[in-house]
Amino acid sequence: FNNIIEAYEESGYRNDRSEEECREIRERLESERIFVRFEDLTGNVYEGEWKKFRTDGKGKMIFKNGDVYEGEWKGDKAEGKGKMVYRIGDVYEGNWKNNQREGKGKIIWKSGSVYEGDWTGDKIEGKGKMLFCQGHVYEGDWKDNVIEGKGKMIYSDGDVYEGEWK
Numbered sequence: 210f211n212n213i214i215e216a217y218e219e220s221g222y223r224n225d226r227s228e229e230e231c232r233e234i235r236e237r238l239e240s241e242r243i244f245v246r247f248e249d250l251t252g253n254v255y256e257g258e259w260k261k262f263r264t265d266g267k268g269k270m271i272f273k274n275g276d277v278y279e280g281e282w283k284g285d286k287a288e289g290k291g292k293m294v295y296r297i298g299d300v301y302e303g304n305w306k307n308n309q310r311e312g313k314g315k316i317i318w319k320s321g322s323v324y325e326g327d328w329t330g331d332k333i334e335g336k337g338k339m340l341f342c343q344g345h346v347y348e349g350d351w352k353d354n355v356i357e358g359k360g361k362m363i364y365s366d367g368d369v370y371e372g373e374w375k
């Protein structure tokens with residue numbers, strides 16, 4: 210958090226200021242959104258909006274493992290609209306809640322398969338459409354990352370199955 214100190218200094222904080230001046234600056238930093246860039250203790254690098262000493266607003270996190278998230282943050286968590294580019298080549302863009310994919314979103318896997326639809330608790334769950342890299346297209350219900358419920362599969366050879374899936 211060395212760069213947090215730089216953000217303090219850029220905002221006017223100095224050790225030679227009076228206690229009253231320091232208190233006023235601290236109150237401002239806790240109530241206003243500022244722009245920061247820092248590296249945390251685990252090696253992740255964040256650049257973006259900061260409020261009450263937490264990631265809050267729009268920002269970008271480059272994780273030590275190579276994943277990159279850019280989007281909305283609230284209280285140090287990905288929250289709202291955002292895009293994650295995973296180091297393995299997959300890309301997710303959509304809604305986030307509490308650092309998990311939640312709501313509507315689209316993922317493009319490195320393999321070429323594409324899913325667009327509902328997410329719950331970081332899993333494909335609800336209604337959605339999947340274009341498989343083999344050319345099959347499924348549209349319908351999902352549960353726990355698996356096709357389950359009513360849906361329609363159009364196979365790459367033109368065959369169609371519509372009905373219940375388990």
